[in-house]
Amino acid sequence: MHHPGPPRFAAVGESVELAPRQPDPDMAAEWRLAERPAASTATLGDGPVCHLEPDVPGVYRAAVSTADETHEQVVRAFAAVTETARFSVTAEDFDCDGDTADLADRAIVIGKFNDFTMGTHWAERDGDEWVIETELPPGTHHAIFSFDGSFESTATDEVTIEGPGRPRVELTSETVNADLVVSADAHTAPSGSEPEVEFYLDGRDALAESAVTIDGDKLRVPRETLPETARIHAVAVAERHSVADTLVVECGKKSEDTGAGETISVSRPADPPAWAGDATIYEIFVRSFAGETVDTTFEAIERRVPYIESLGVDVVWLTPIQASPTRHGYHITDFFDTAADLGTRGEFESLVDRFHDAGIRVIFDLVINHSSRDHPAFQLHRAGVPEYEDYYERIPASQDVSDVDWAGEDAPGYYFNWTRIPNLNYDSLDVRRWMLDVVDEWRDVVDGFRCDVAWGVPHGFWKEVRERVKADDPEFLLLDETVPRDAAFAENEFDVHYDTDLFDALRDIGTGEAPATALFEALHATPERGYPDRAAHMRYVDNHDEDRYIDECGAAPLRAAIGATFTLPGTPMIYAGQERGVEKQRGTMRWHDGDNALTDFHRRLVDLRTDYAALRAPVVRPVPYTVETGDADRVVAYERTDGDETLVVVLHFSDGTATVSLDTPVGDTDLLSDDQVSGDGTVEVGDVVVVPAADS
Numbered sequence: 001m002h003h004p005g006p007p008r009f010a011a012v013g014e015s016v017e018l019a020p021r022q023p024d025p026d027m028a029a030e031w032r033l034a035e036r037p038a039a040s041t042a043t044l045g046d047g048p049v050c051h052l053e054p055d056v057p058g059v060y061r062a063a064v065s066t067a068d069e070t071h072e073q074v075v076r077a078f079a080a081v082t083e084t085a086r087f088s089v090t091a092e093d094f095d096c097d098g099d100t101a102d103l104a105d106r107a108i109v110i111g112k113f114n115d116f117t118m119g120t121h122w123a124e125r126d127g128d129e130w131v132i133e134t135e136l137p138p139g140t141h142h143a144i145f146s147f148d149g150s151f152e153s154t155a156t157d158e159v160t161i162e163g164p165g166r167p168r169v170e171l172t173s174e175t176v177n178a179d180l181v182v183s184a185d186a187h188t189a190p191s192g193s194e195p196e197v198e199f200y201l202d203g204r205d206a207l208a209e210s211a212v213t214i215d216g217d218k219l220r221v222p223r224e225t226l227p228e229t230a231r232i233h234a235v236a237v238a239e240r241h242s243v244a245d246t247l248v249v250e251c252g253k254k255s256e257d258t259g260a261g262e263t264i265s266v267s268r269p270a271d272p273p274a275w276a277g278d279a280t281i282y283e284i285f286v287r288s289f290a291g292e293t294v295d296t297t298f299e300a301i302e303r304r305v306p307y308i309e310s311l312g313v314d315v316v317w318l319t320p321i322q323a324s325p326t327r328h329g330y331h332i333t334d335f336f337d338t339a340a341d342l343g344t345r346g347e348f349e350s351l352v353d354r355f356h357d358a359g360i361r362v363i364f365d366l367v368i369n370h371s372s373r374d375h376p377a378f379q380l381h382r383a384g385v386p387e388y389e390d391y392y393e394r395i396p397a398s399q400d401v402s403d404v405d406w407a408g409e410d411a412p413g414y415y416f417n418w419t420r421i422p423n424l425n426y427d428s429l430d431v432r433r434w435m436l437d438v439v440d441e442w443r444d445v446v447d448g449f450r451c452d453v454a455w456g457v458p459h460g461f462w463k464e465v466r467e468r469v470k471a472d473d474p475e476f477l478l479l480d481e482t483v484p485r486d487a488a489f490a491e492n493e494f495d496v497h498y499d500t501d502l503f504d505a506l507r508d509i510g511t512g513e514a515p516a517t518a519l520f521e522a523l524h525a526t527p528e529r530g531y532p533d534r535a536a537h538m539r540y541v542d543n544h545d546e547d548r549y550i551d552e553c554g555a556a557p558l559r560a561a562i563g564a565t566f567t568l569p570g571t572p573m574i575y576a577g578q579e580r581g582v583e584k585q586r587g588t589m590r591w592h593d594g595d596n597a598l599t600d601f602h603r604r605l606v607d608l609r610t611d612y613a614a615l616r617a618p619v620v621r622p623v624p625y626t627v628e629t630g631d632a633d634r635v636v637a638y639e640r641t642d643g644d645e646t647l648v649v650v651l652h653f654s655d656g657t658a659t660v661s662l663d664t665p666v667g668d669t670d671l672l673s674d675d676q677v678s679g680d681g682t683v684e685v686g687d688v689v690v691v692p693a694a695d696s
Helices: 274-278 298-302 305-311 345-357 376-382 429-443 459-472 500-511 518-529 549-553 555-567 596-611
Strands: 008-011 016-018 030-035 050-052 058-065 070-078 083-090 106-110 122-126 129-136 139-146 154-161 168-176 179-187 196-201 213-215 218-222 229-237 245-251 264-267 281-284 315-318 334-338 361-366 394-396 410-412 448-451 477-480 496-498 536-539 571-575 619-622 625-629 635-641 646-652 658-662 682-685 688-692
Touching: 016 070, 016 459, 050 058, 070 196, 083 122, 083 139, 083 154, 106 129, 129 139, 168 229, 168 245, 179 196, 179 229, 179 245, 218 229, 298 345, 305 345, 305 596, 334 345, 334 429, 345 361, 361 429, 361 477, 429 448, 429 459, 459 477, 500 518, 500 549, 500 555, 518 619, 518 635, 549 555, 555 571, 555 596, 555 646, 555 688, 571 596, 625 635, 635 658, 646 658, 646 682, 682 688
Parallel strands: 008 070, 281 315, 281 571, 315 361, 361 448, 448 477, 477 496, 496 536, 536 571
Antiparallel strands: 016 050, 030 058, 058 070, 083 129, 106 122, 106 139, 122 129, 139 154, 168 179, 179 218, 196 229, 213 218, 229 245, 245 264, 394 410, 619 635, 625 658, 635 646, 646 688, 658 682
């Protein structure tokens, strides 16, 4: 069955890719637009993968015909909420030497608005400024300017567009008499108005629209009309639309007397595994882990599992382990085999088994946005071999700003200045089949994927990947690298999401550019962006793509920032070396000269979060306080509760000790250090203090 999947939801002007699932590269698939709003002039192109760009709000129905079947894809388009944003920089903003008068009249501009693709947007010189205007939705947006494709000299600008956030919706169900009743609980965005609800059925199921009654936020269907499987979707709609929520209803054997299923089970396919919310992730940048003089191999990592086990973490994330000529591994030359320098497939599976013996799950980098340009498929593509013609994105040579002399009259598509990792072309059924085979190759070996450049791969493909891996293992974890974060990837795609808002806030707090209370604004951004309440978020201070926090902010703020990731809601992540005081972004693990006190600090935080359910609960409340001694901007306090116990957390992002007077009565012993820290209504805090509320 090649049905393209669930209904899709987009804003006017957004491109929605449409593709048959379970693709056979040799299959014939033809799309047509069966229905569109009366005022629309939208069309579909040729080919088995098409793109619909809705031009007015309303419902669009696209039909795909294969050899022996026709399926319909519903696309609901909502009005776009955008404003014109003006980005500008001056010559002084560029980190370059020489006479600024000689700078070019145009500058390349990239940002999320163009998927960080160079050559599509240019800023024109206007006196001492380089200026570009573009339409953007509400939120804070960044633009990076450069005069050439090397990006050796750059400048950045930030623009905030005021406007409503995205609402949220959650579906629940109950059986009332002989009916199944689905209720949609719509939540207003912090800056939005009260939403309404729209329900949609799934074209893959036999549930007829005539069997369903919708009354406001409730959908009712008689049990006897329910098919074996029914998927029910809903969106909340105010000024903007929400991420859709989904329920899957499965009926058991039909009763001969009533015609209804004897049993009904309802599941929530978009929810993360329950274990993810309680987990701590440990990221290993593979080739820097074993030490200064020892080559990192799977065997070398396996011998060091007792150390990882001692940290108390639940999940290990390994950066790429597939064949690659690079140290970081993201330039993959063989998606189906391990890197020779790391070891064999069997040695990798032995490592996974060793982690499992220690009670630790393993996720690894799934890199399917691109390949190395040394991959045979890309070489054959550029050399004009017909079978590989559509394997990679192609752009006009006039758009390419690199200094690479590409073969032919076009250039490959790529992001940023990543000319060595060209983008795969997901408009190709060959590529979609190829990458699904990669997913199938590894999903039974590991416990999850951290999906590299998730924002570069089409939403429809991720939805297919999710259903594919979850069908056999609902506990399988999908972690997205979406930078900056985007709630659209929470719509039946990923379980855990990078929290770039908290990451940026903790950096700004650490450097002194923002007060410690800025972390509340970062948490507030999650519902404002429209993330479902059940979504999980990875909280982190370091990863392999960023300068180390300790290098940028210092050792004292680091401890408070780490404390935040472990005492705020979410899934904390430790980047290997963070706990040993490694200062280099991808530096070698400090085994013999590492910071043992910092390592123990991490162990105690992991244990504390494990022992106290309040630290894993979703509720965070600011606690009123007065800083008696110390810098008030470097202190923040908040309450964590799960209803049964209440804890108060105080963070201090500076050297020395701050004396903080809390309005909330608390106990006198720090649960993290076991030291007495409270007396006479005050708390002495060096970096992190966690104390029970007096009545807890």
